[in-house]
Amino acid sequence: MVTTYWKRKGHAMSIGNDDQIAAWLDDPSSFIWIDIQYSDMDQHRVGELLASLNCNALAVKDVLRTRHPPKIELFQHQTFILYRGISEVINELEYDHQQIGFFINDRYLVTVHPEHSMGISQILLADELPEYVEEPMLLALKIMHRSSDTYLSNMLEFEDVLGRQEDALLAGEGEKHMAALAGYRIKLLRLKRIFNYHQQMFAEFCSHANDNSESFIQLSKHEHYLTDVYERFERIYSLSCLYYEMCSDMVEGYISISSHQQNVSMRVLTVITAIFVPLSFLAGLYGMNFENIPELHHPNAYYILLSSMLFISVSLIVLFKRKKWI
Missing domain, CATH: 1.20.58.340 (Magnesium transport protein CorA, transmembrane region)
Structure with missing residues (x-):
């Protein structure tokens, strides 16, 4: 399914399908956001559509893969971002992730993903969407920022879960909660890997934004917002590391207490x-x-x-x- 959001100067934003792409090409002063959800589409057709927009062939292959680490690539007339987005939230530490590709130019944003995207759905509800379409890089950052909001709010909620687990351990109910803590550690380890990729990716992004060369002008324009997204992922990553260490400490603490009690009994x-x-x-x-x-x-x-x-x-x-x- 291809959905397009076409914005012309002095006109209201028009929502349609890939038929609007030709009209956008005929108007050099207009902007467009092309959202491609290819679960029901032939990937060959998706590849042809991206090729018609001069998207890099290797980047197209990466975005259509099932799994690929998040990354950025800067081309002469285009920025490519591969991002791990959210399709559905299962609980505080479990997500149905999906790979989202962003192809960004001065005049267009192309998002490519296999399933429903929570970040994109949330940005579609924003009143400022027509203004975002006129700033493709800002629009891409806004989508990723909404995903980071979901990650951050769930991580902060998980702190209360850990607090209850700690109280249960102090109350002598550790035997019931050891399996849950071990499960949390596994989930946090997976999230740490994802957040670390994103933190490194946005750190590299920020370094490019500080570059004065011509190919990075579109990044430096949104340097402040880009730094905000980076700092958010840095915080999420640090929280995941903290919670992982807390789970490990609680497990090791319970084992130490149990071992001490066993030694006393022996x-x-x-x-x-x-x-x-x-x-x-x-x-x-x-x-x-x-x-x-x-x-x-x-x-x-x-x-x-x-x-x-x-x-x-x-x-x-x-x-x-x-x-x-x-």
């Missing part, structure tokens, strides 16, 4: 065993069925043995207390 059992070993030895010694055990015939042998066993027990208990083993 120490108590060891002390009990150490006390009863000599008592069991004496009981076993005088329980043997030999005819000649002289002590057995002593009139006070029973009381002497019990006293000895009591003395041994008390002595060991006092010794273990002094050693602070119990």
Whole structure:
């Protein structure tokens, strides 16, 4: 499906399909946003359409791949951005991601994606959309900024989830939440990878915006907004790293506490065993069925043995207390 948003000077924005492209080409002063959702389209047709707009052939191949790391490429008359957008939010840490390609020129923006895009849907509701169409680079940054809003708000909400998990661990309910924390770590690790790509990509973008060469004029024009998007992804990446470390610390903390509790239990059992070993030895010694055990015939042998066993027990208990083993 191809949707076009055509804006002529002094006219209202016109929404249509690829039929408007020819009219846009005939009016050098007009601007157009071509949004291509190719889930129901032949990719060969998409390639032909992009080729007709002088899009780089290798960039077209990249944008039609199923997976490719986010990146930017700056050509003489065009900027290409490959961005990991959001099709659907499943929960705070899970997203149905999709690859979105941006082909940006002074007069047009072409967005290419396989599924519904939340960032594009949100920008379509903006009252300033006709003005954005006249600034293709700004429009692309606005779309990515809306996606970063979704990432950031969900990451901040996840902080409350982590707080509840921490309270549960302190309340002694760690066994129930260990699987959830392990799952959070895996999800955060995946998001860290995506956010790191975006942070590096926009850092490179900002460095190009500071370049004074002619091919980067369209970037320097929107340097402030570009820096804002970069700082947002930098914050999202730092939050994902922080939350990953917090999950790891909570898991390791719970394991340490459990290990300490197990060590305390084992120490108590060891002390009990150490006390009863000599008592069991004496009981076993005088329980043997030999005819000649002289002590057995002593009139006070029973009381002497019990006293000895009591003395041994008390002595060991006092010794273990002094050693602070119990």
